Amino acid sequence: MKKIIxxxxxxxxxxxxxxxxxxxxxxxxxESKKPIYDESHQVEYDGQLVKKVITTYTNSSxxxxxxxxxxxxxxxxxxxxxxxxxxxxxxxxxxxxxNDYKITTISSAGKKKEGTLSVKDNLVCGQGYHNYIIxxxxxxxxxxxxxxxxxxxSMRDYFTFDLTYLGALNxxxxxxxxxxLDITNWILKMFADKIQVTYSKKDKVLxxxxxxTNLQNDKGDNYDAILTYSFPQGR
Numbered sequence: 228m229k230k231i232i233x234x235x236x237x238x239x240x241x242x243x244x245x246x247x248x249x250x251x252x253x254x255x256x257x258e259s260k261k262p263i264y265d266e267s268h269q270v271e272y273d274g275q276l277v278k279k280v281i282t283t284y285t286n287s288s289x290x291x292x293x294x295x296x297x298x299x300x301x302x303x304x305x306x307x308x309x310x311x312x313x314x315x316x317x318x319x320x321x322x323x324x325x326n327d328y329k330i331t332t333i334s335s336a337g338k339k340k341e342g343t344l345s346v347k348d349n350l351v352c353g354q355g356y357h358n359y360i361i362x363x364x365x366x367x368x369x370x371x372x373x374x375x376x377x378x379x380x381s382m383r384d385y386f387t388f389d390l391t392y393l394g395a396l397n398x399x400x401x402x403x404x405x406x407x408l409d410i411t412n413w414i415l416k417m418f419a420d421k422i423q424v425t426y427s428k429k430d431k432v433l434x435x436x437x438x439x440t441n442l443q444n445d446k447g448d449n450y451d452a453i454l455t456y457s458f459p460q461g462r
Contacts, residue, residue: 247432247458254440254452262287263450264442275431276303276358284442293442297354303362304355305346310380310441319380321352328352330383342383350385352378360406360424361431367392377408387411396425404428408438430462 252266264284271279277299284293292314297306305328310319316335321328328344344350351359359375367373371392376385393405408422422438436454443449 247460247462249460250432250456250458252436252454252456254442254450254454257437257451257453260453263444263452264292266454273299275361277354280354295353295441299355299358302346302355303358304351306353306355308353308380312443315443321378321380328378330378330380332381332383340383344378344385347376349374350376350378352380357433360426364404364426364428364431369394375408402427402429403434427462432456432458432462 248270250268250270252268253262254264254266255262264286267283267285269281270277277297279298280296282295282297283291284295286292293310293312295308295310297308299306300323302323305323306321307323308319308321311317318331318333320331320333323329323346326346328346328350330342330344332340356375356377363373369392373390375388375390377388378385389409389411391407391409393407395401395403396405397403403425405423405425408424410421422436424433424437425435426432427434433456435456436452438451439449440452440454441449
């Protein structure tokens with residue numbers, strides 16, 4: 228059962244002629260290719276890095292079903308976040324206090340669980356993954372692998388992943404480059420084996436996301452989805 232919660236890697240780009248302040252995502256199930264939900268992102272930037280993003284999720288009828296707010300105060304990889312699933316009432320909160328990253332989960336019944344992680348250089352959470360990619364995009368070599376400690380808020384812990392730069396998979400389009408995030412923990416591999424994201428290297432925007440998302444289906448399993456992104460106001 229896919230009960231592992233991954234914050235969707237909402238990988239955004241810079242503000243003020245550095246990237247779109249609004250963009251949208253459309254999700255389909257990986258196997259059936261059926262539409263499942265849409266995302267709308269409102270973004271603020273600090274230079275080329277994301278400073279704040281508000282993401283709303285809507286179902287096929289246009290009803291809002293979840294909301295995620297992320298604010299990067301002092302660490303570009305570890306945002307203060309609030310995620311709420313409006314269908315269930317479940318919440319996930321994170322906050323950075325000095326060298327401690329506090330994670331809180333609150334169930335629909337109001338049951339609260341807390342955990343605290345020590346800040347490390349390669350520790351990332353949610354949209355902090357985007358900022359890590361943007362900061363390092365031009366330094367990756369083809370097939371280079373780097374280790375990341377990726378936080379799963381629902382578990383109030385992090386797990387080690389291998390991030391590999393696959394480069395341009397389409398030889399006719401060298402601007403679109405792909406990264407693969409492989410799960411190294413054998414227990415987590417039972418739920419999902421990898422996440423893959425494709426960027427425009429020139430514009431530094433996410434074009435495609437493949438893997439588990441932070442939204443669950445009616446059975447309580449996290450969607451295994453393919454998301455494609457559009458930019459109604461341009462890149």
